[in-house]
Amino acid sequence: MVRIALACGAAAALLPAFVEAQYTQVKEYVGDSFFDDWDFYNHADDLTNGNVFFVSSTDAGKDQLAYVNDAGNAIMKVDNSTTVTVGQNRNSVRIHSKDYFTAGSLWVTDMLHVPYGCSVWPAFWSSAVNWPSGGEIDTFEGVNQVTMNQMALHTGDGCTHSANALQTSTLINSTDCSTAANQNEGCVVTTPTKSSYGAGFAADGGGVFVTEFANEGISIWFFNRSSVPTVLQSNASTINLSDLGTPTANYTSQTCTISKFFEPQSLIFDITLCGDFAGNQQIFAETCSGVCYDDFVIGAPSNYDTAYFEVKSVRVYGVPGENTVVSAARPGAPALAGTALLAALGVAVSVALAL
Ligand SMILES: *[C@@H]1O[C@H](CO)[C@@H](O)[C@H](O)[C@H]1NC(C)=O
Ligand SMILES: *[C@@H]1O[C@H](CO)[C@@H](O)[C@H](O)[C@H]1NC(C)=O
Ligand SMILES: *[C@@H]1O[C@H](CO)[C@@H](O)[C@H](O)[C@H]1NC(C)=O
Ligand SMILES: *[C@@H]1O[C@H](CO)[C@@H](O)[C@H](O)[C@H]1NC(C)=O
Ligand SMILES: *[C@@H]1O[C@H](CO)[C@@H](O)[C@H](O)[C@H]1NC(C)=O
Ligand SMILES: *[C@@H]1O[C@H](CO)[C@@H](O)[C@H](O)[C@H]1NC(C)=O
Numbered sequence: 001m002v003r004i005a006l007a008c009g010a011a012a013a014l015l016p017a018f019v020e021a022q023y024t025q026v027k028e029y030v031g032d033s034f035f036d037d038w039d040f041y042n043h044a045d046d047l048t049n050g051n052v053f054f055v056s057s058t059d060a061g062k063d064q065l066a067y068v069n070d071a072g073n074a075i076m077k078v079d080n081s082t083t084v085t086v087g088q089n090r091n092s093v094r095i096h097s098k099d100y101f102t103a104g105s106l107w108v109t110d111m112l113h114v115p116y117g118c119s120v121w122p123a124f125w126s127s128a129v130n131w132p133s134g135g136e137i138d139t140f141e142g143v144n145q146v147t148m149n150q151m152a153l154h155t156g157d158g159c160t161h162s163a164n165a166l167q168t169s170t171l172i173n174s175t176d177c178s179t180a181a182n183q184n185e186g187c188v189v190t191t192p193t194k195s196s197y198g199a200g201f202a203a204d205g206g207g208v209f210v211t212e213f214a215n216e217g218i219s220i221w222f223f224n225r226s227s228v229p230t231v232l233q234s235n236a237s238t239i240n241l242s243d244l245g246t247p248t249a250n251y252t253s254q255t256c257t258i259s260k261f262f263e264p265q266s267l268i269f270d271i272t273l274c275g276d277f278a279g280n281q282q283i284f285a286e287t288c289s290g291v292c293y294d295d296f297v298i299g300a301p302s303n304y305d306t307a308y309f310e311v312k313s314v315r316v317y318g319v320p321g322e323n324t325v326v327s328a329a330r331p332g333a334p335a336l337a338g339t340a341l342l343a344a345l346g347v348a349v350s351v352a353l354a355l
Helices: 010-014 031-037 057-062 198-203 281-287 292-297
Strands: 003-005 018-020 022-030 038-040 052-054 066-068 074-077 090-092 094-097 099-101 105-113 120-127 136-141 150-154 187-190 207-214 217-224 238-240 249-252 266-273 308-318 325-327
Touching: 022 031, 022 105, 031 038, 031 066, 031 308, 038 057, 052 266, 057 066, 074 266, 090 266, 099 266, 099 308, 105 120, 105 136, 105 198, 120 207, 136 207, 266 292, 266 308
Parallel strands: 052 090
Antiparallel strands: 003 018, 022 238, 022 308, 038 094, 066 074, 074 308, 094 266, 099 325, 105 207, 105 308, 120 136, 120 266, 136 150, 150 187, 207 217, 217 249
């Protein structure tokens, strides 16, 4: 829960009318143990039709596609040393957290570099076991040479982004979160700064994304390196929402009943190439020239020198006393559905989490 309104009376005289929610750390992915609690997809991209093979944990280590660098940061990257022959896919990485996080959780993701370049489609996002009925939250996503991050929800029918939401971004691309609307574009809000994606993000020393998944609403903040709040600059054991200010994007429960459209979420990092979104001809042509697969995937491996995540840490916080971390295999959890629907503009549509 986010805000506790106190009743009038004696207590209200002593305490503020609203007690801003405080979250406490429940899980961290950092340093040498960063990759311990994730599953690697180990399959071609049958989710978004990208031209990649998502390698196993063993191959990711062997080929240095997922590893912890000398600075102690997690690298996840597209293979930029192999010449791929016609008809083949390029190797890349897709991981999802073994743990699922319930409503009443907050994820803090500190990154120094995000993947970019023509044909490249990275995302840091989350999904329920059941998709789309259990919801998807896209904290970070972009394609090709766009310069700003986009955020979105993908849900069942009946969840929208409200014009009344208190948020700093005025760049609202679409408001219907339903996967059935607008070819599953989702309800997209753009992070209004060039330091939120691509070369601009890297040049600025990266930044921090925060995602609050609460029954009162889903909010996403982006802080560039020079504006990261003090509480997020080190390994805080607790975070008070009032220290984060107004979110960049805010999907309030007023127009999207979070408890109805969202189930526990698994965190996902992935980088695909071309596919339904980056490879869509019209979208590709907006920031790149040539042919996505022909000129990039099977082109010079150096096309992918910038196609990597460098992640300092991912920390998950929960409401004190609540059981935030749950296993997908919890009793009553439905069996995994398999491959998700693919849509023409599929924005990180997917689920098929190989359990
Ligand atoms: C969070 O910070 C606000 C503002 O400083 C304060 O009023 C509130 O009590 C804090 N919440 C908790 C749970 O400490
Ligand atoms: C999101 O917007 C709603 C509606 O304006 C507001 O009540 C809520 O406090 C906002 N959320 C955050 C985290 O600021
Ligand atoms: C969303 O809107 C912004 C601002 O108009 C634009 O720069 C961006 O390309 C749009 N994103 C998508 C996915 O259409
Ligand atoms: C970082 O963010 C702050 C606060 O939004 C802004 O004033 C500043 O211009 C940004 N810096 C860069 C390099 O974008
Ligand atoms: C970060 O803080 C948490 C909670 O206080 C603690 O359990 C953990 O060991 C710390 N991690 C590191 C890398 O210091
Ligand atoms: C691949 O990209 C990385 C990161 O940019 C770079 O350090 C490395 O030299 C590149 N590998 C090859 C074989 O060019």
